[in-house]
Amino acid sequence: MLLAVIVVLAPFAWLLISSVAAPVDLLRRPLAWIPQHISLDRFAELTFGSSSSENAEGFRAALINSTVIASAVTLVSLTVGTPAAYAFARLRFPGRGWLILAFMATYMLPPIALILPLYQIMAFLNLRDTQLALIIIYASFVTPFVIWIMRGYIASISSDLDDAARVDGASRLGVLWRIIVPISLPGLLSTALLAFLMAWDEFLYALIMTETTASKTLPVAINDFIGRHGLDFGLLATGGVIAALPPVVIAFVFQRYIVAGLASGGVKG
Amino acid sequence: MSEAILARPRQTRQKRAWPESWVAAAFVAPAALVILLVVVVPLGRALWMSLFNIQLTRPGNEPFVGLGNYIDQLTSGDFWGATGRALYFTGVSTTLELSLGMGLALLMDQPLRFRWVLRTIIILPWALPTIVNALMWRWIDNAEYGALNALLTQTGVLHSYQPWLSNSDTAMWMVILADVWKITPLVAILMLAGLQSVDREIIEVARVDGAGAFQVFRFIVLPLITPVILILLVLRTMEAFKVFDIVWIMTNGGPANSTQTIAIYAYQTAYQGFDFGRGAALGYLIALVIMVLAAVYLRLLGRTGRT
Numbered sequence: 001m002l003l004a005v006i007v008v009l010a011p012f013a014w015l016l017i018s019s020v021a022a023p024v025d026l027l028r029r030p031l032a033w034i035p036q037h038i039s040l041d042r043f044a045e046l047t048f049g050s051s052s053s054e055n056a057e058g059f060r061a062a063l064i065n066s067t068v069i070a071s072a073v074t075l076v077s078l079t080v081g082t083p084a085a086y087a088f089a090r091l092r093f094p095g096r097g098w099l100i101l102a103f104m105a106t107y108m109l110p111p112i113a114l115i116l117p118l119y120q121i122m123a124f125l126n127l128r129d130t131q132l133a134l135i136i137i138y139a140s141f142v143t144p145f146v147i148w149i150m151r152g153y154i155a156s157i158s159s160d161l162d163d164a165a166r167v168d169g170a171s172r173l174g175v176l177w178r179i180i181v182p183i184s185l186p187g188l189l190s191t192a193l194l195a196f197l198m199a200w201d202e203f204l205y206a207l208i209m210t211e212t213t214a215s216k217t218l219p220v221a222i223n224d225f226i227g228r229h230g231l232d233f234g235l236l237a238t239g240g241v242i243a244a245l246p247p248v249v250i251a252f253v254f255q256r257y258i259v260a261g262l263a264s265g266g267v268k269g
Numbered sequence: 270m271s272e273a274i275l276a277r278p279r280q281t282r283q284k285r286a287w288p289e290s291w292v293a294a295a296f297v298a299p300a301a302l303v304i305l306l307v308v309v310v311p312l313g314r315a316l317w318m319s320l321f322n323i324q325l326t327r328p329g330n331e332p333f334v335g336l337g338n339y340i341d342q343l344t345s346g347d348f349w350g351a352t353g354r355a356l357y358f359t360g361v362s363t364t365l366e367l368s369l370g371m372g373l374a375l376l377m378d379q380p381l382r383f384r385w386v387l388r389t390i391i392i393l394p395w396a397l398p399t400i401v402n403a404l405m406w407r408w409i410d411n412a413e414y415g416a417l418n419a420l421l422t423q424t425g426v427l428h429s430y431q432p433w434l435s436n437s438d439t440a441m442w443m444v445i446l447a448d449v450w451k452i453t454p455l456v457a458i459l460m461l462a463g464l465q466s467v468d469r470e471i472i473e474v475a476r477v478d479g480a481g482a483f484q485v486f487r488f489i490v491l492p493l494i495t496p497v498i499l500i501l502l503v504l505r506t507m508e509a510f511k512v513f514d515i516v517w518i519m520t521n522g523g524p525a526n527s528t529q530t531i532a533i534y535a536y537q538t539a540y541q542g543f544d545f546g547r548g549a550a551l552g553y554l555i556a557l558v559i560m561v562l563a564a565v566y567l568r569l570l571g572r573t574g575r576t
Contacts, residue, residue, distance in 0.1 A: 001381055004373060008390055011450065012397075014416050015405045031419035076303070084300035093293035101567060103300075106308040108563040110511040112535050113552035116545050117314035118307070140307035143300050172292045201398045203514040208540070219400040223518065226404065233408055240401040251396030258392065262455070263462040266504060 015244075018237035019043070026233050042238040055225070059239060061213035062221035066243075069131050069217060070199035073138040074192050080139075081146030082188070086176050088147065089154035090162065100147070107144035111204045119208055129211040137209070138199045145198065146191050149265045153187035154180055190261030193254055197247050218243040319550040325543035338550035348551075350526070351534035358445060358516075358530055359509035365449045366505060367498065370456025375486075377457065378464045388461075395455040403518030406447035410434050410519075437527035440520050444528055448515055456501055463497035464490065496569065503566040507559055531555055 018026060019042065021035030046059045087093070088100050118137060119128075127133040157180065165175050181188070203219040210216040216224070225239055251258055287295075322334045342348045373391070377384050394402070409416045412432035421427040433443045467490055475485050513532040516522060522529035522537065529537070535555060539548025 001376060001383055001387060004376065005383075005387055005390065007450075008387075008394060008454065011405055011409060012393065014409060015401075018408065027414050029414070029419075030423060031414070031416065033419075080299040080303050083296035087293040087296035091289050091293040091296070093290035096293075099297070099301075103304055104567060105560060105563055106304050108507065108559060108566075109308065109312075110532065110552070110555050110559050112511065112513065112532050113315060113556035114308065114311045116318060116539055116549050116552065117311035121311060121314070136303075137307055139303050141304075143303050147300060172287075172296075176296075197396070201400075203400055203517075204536075207517075219398065219514070222400050222404055226407075226518065233411070233414065236404060237408065240404045244397050244401045247398060248393060248396045251392050252389075255389070255392055259458055259462070263459060266459055266500070 015237055015240060018233060019241040020238075021234060023232070023234050042235055043242070046235075046238055046242060055229075055235070058213050058216070058224070059221055059242075062216050062218045063242065065131060065213075065215055066200055066218040067246075069134050069138065070196045072131075072135045073142050073199040074195045076135065076139045077143040077146045077195050078188065078192055081143045081191075082150055082181070083173075083176060084143075085147045085150030086154055086172075086180055088151045090159065091172075100151070103144040103147055107141050107148070109141075115205065115208050118205075122209060128209060129215050131215050133209050134202075134206060134215060134217065137205050138202060142195045142198050145265065146195055149191045149194070149261055150184070150187060152264045153184055153191075157183055186257060186260075189254070190257035193250055193258055194261045194265065197250065200247055315549045315552055318545060319553055321546050323544070323546040323549075325545060331546075334546070338547045339554070341547065342550055342554065347534065348531075351529050351531045354441070354528065355510050355512070355530040355532070358441065358448075358512060358528075359506055362445045362448045362452070362509050363502065363505045365445070366453045366456050367502060369449065369453045370460050370501075371498075373453065373457035374460035374464055377461050391454045391457060393454075394451045395458070397451065399451070399514045400518055402447060402451045403515045406443065406450070407434065407519050410443050434520055435524050437523075437525045440524060441528050444516055444519050447519060448509075448512070451515075452505070456505070459501060460494070460497060463494040467493050496572070500566065500569050503562055503569060507562040507566065510562070511555060511559055 017033075017035060020038045020040060022037035022039060025032060025035035025037060045053070045056050047063075088096060122128045122133045127136075161179050161183070162175050165179055166172075170178065201219070202217070203223075206215075206217045206220045207223065210220050222236075222239055222243060225236055229235055319338055320333060320335055321331045322337070323331045373387075377388050377391070397405075410433040412418070412430060412435060415430075415433070417433065418427070418430040422430065431439070433439050471489055472485055475489055480488070511532050512530050513536065516528050516530055516533055517536075520528045522533040531551075532555060535548055535551035538544050538551055542548075
């Protein structure tokens with residue numbers, strides 16, 4: 001038990017230490033595990049500091065891009081995904097079975113198979129290097145995931161409530177909005193969090209589609225960092241900690257919802 | 270409730286409401302638009318591209334080659350080398366993640382005093398973005414100043430620092446280590462959910478009948494959670510075979526191509542070799558493998574969903 005806890009935490013601890021340690025401490029041999037000089041300067045430089053270095057500006061832009069893109073993707077995929085999930089869970093219609101399989105197949109398709117034509121199409125539409133391009137692309141694989149989880153969640157709600165409301169004259173949309181959505185708030189929350197994390201984490205599409213700070217997301221910014229400052233480990237660690245902070249905090253605070261969402265998304269039909 | 274009470278409102282409702290399949294179409298259409306437009310059109314275009322010899326270094330001259338790109342790949346040593354490395358990565362990382370994940374799940378399922386600590390922190394590696402995880406391990410494995418070298422020399426396991434990531438014998442193992450560290454907790458979380466759904470009474474009965482801990486696990490728990498294990502196995506195989514991010518950040522596919530998995534190979538063919546025709550064909554070949562695995566995965570999911 002103790003060993004497992006140490007193995008899980010030690011790499012994190014080292015990343016955190018590296019992010020605040022002075023460069024001399026990190027390059028010492030033999031390595032001193034507890035740094036002698038600690039400073040938050042690099043955090044300030046990369047976030048709110050007045051520094052106008054290329055690093056700082058690029059990183060801040062990436063932080064904003066990632067936040068905007070992941071939030072928009074979450075919003076779009078929940079908005080279009082929830083009604084579809086309701087339809088798959090409750091309504092009978094021709095093609096229901098194969099359509100959900102087709103959606104799941106698109107979710108699992110490897111990005112490498114789509115990326116060449118998507119790159120050309122986005123260039124053709126003048127959307128290369130825009131946040132919108134990434135929002136559109138991410139929504140296409142986050143939405144099936146939302147449908148999959150929410151379909152299971154809605155199916156687990158008793159349909160007696162639906163029927164009662166329908167008898168009282170509510171439309172399907174009314175049932176969805178006034179009954180299903182309020183009851184499924186925990187499910188929607190866990191789905192939203194997972195959707196956000198999926199979009200935050202994506203790398204390959206972003207690597208190809210983005211060119212400047214107009215759309216570069218954090219994973220791409222970190223990739224650039226490695227290229228430019230391969231030896232400035234302290235700065236790399238600081239960038240890593242900042243990029244990791246939102247998902248790690250979300251996962252920690254909303255642990256129960258995340259685990260429930262993961263279980264119903266990954267291993268339950 | 271009698272039929273007569275229900276009959277009247279149902280009739281009036283049907284007069285006003287749309288037929289169910291129209292409602293369904295309206296509910297599904299926005300999602301279908303978002304999903305299929307971004308997938309179907311490029312998928313068709315990728316197929317088309319894969320039939321031509323498209324070199325970005327030679328614009329305007331793009332002859333039709335039929336299945337030439339596919340035949341080139343299927344007869345090339347580079348392709349099979351990259352496929353072999355992807356399979357090696359998949360086999361080793363999936364095996365480790367499933368067995369260690371099972372161990373961790375069993376540990377967290379025991380009524381031990383500090384299990385809440387493990388249960389609380391276990392989600393952290395999963396939550397760490399893949400890129401940051403790769404960056405972190407790249408730093409830990411650093412040849413000159415890495416924590417791994419410091420740890421191993423200071424504890425006397427090694428005498429000198431090793432260039433873990435620039436040695437083609439160890440680089441792949443370092444990438445696997447990083448992947449296992451991040452993914453095992455996720456596997457453990459999902460396995461724990463499986464374990465907790467096992468009926469405790471069956472276990473109690475077996476215990477009373479004199480079954481030992483190992484027997485309970487082998488003959489009662491294991492068969493009951495086999496569906497979960499199978500699903501995780503297919504899911505992990507699918508994810509691992511198309512691995513890109515973690516390899517790209519840690520090693521760029523090097524040194525000497527020793528970590529060049531199939532997705533890295535496809536990326537390099539298209540974006541560093543500027544050969545879009547072959548790149549598209551490679552993308553299709555990878556997608557084909559993934560879709561076969563996906564079909565198996567969805568079948569397994571469907572089966573557990575029914576029971």
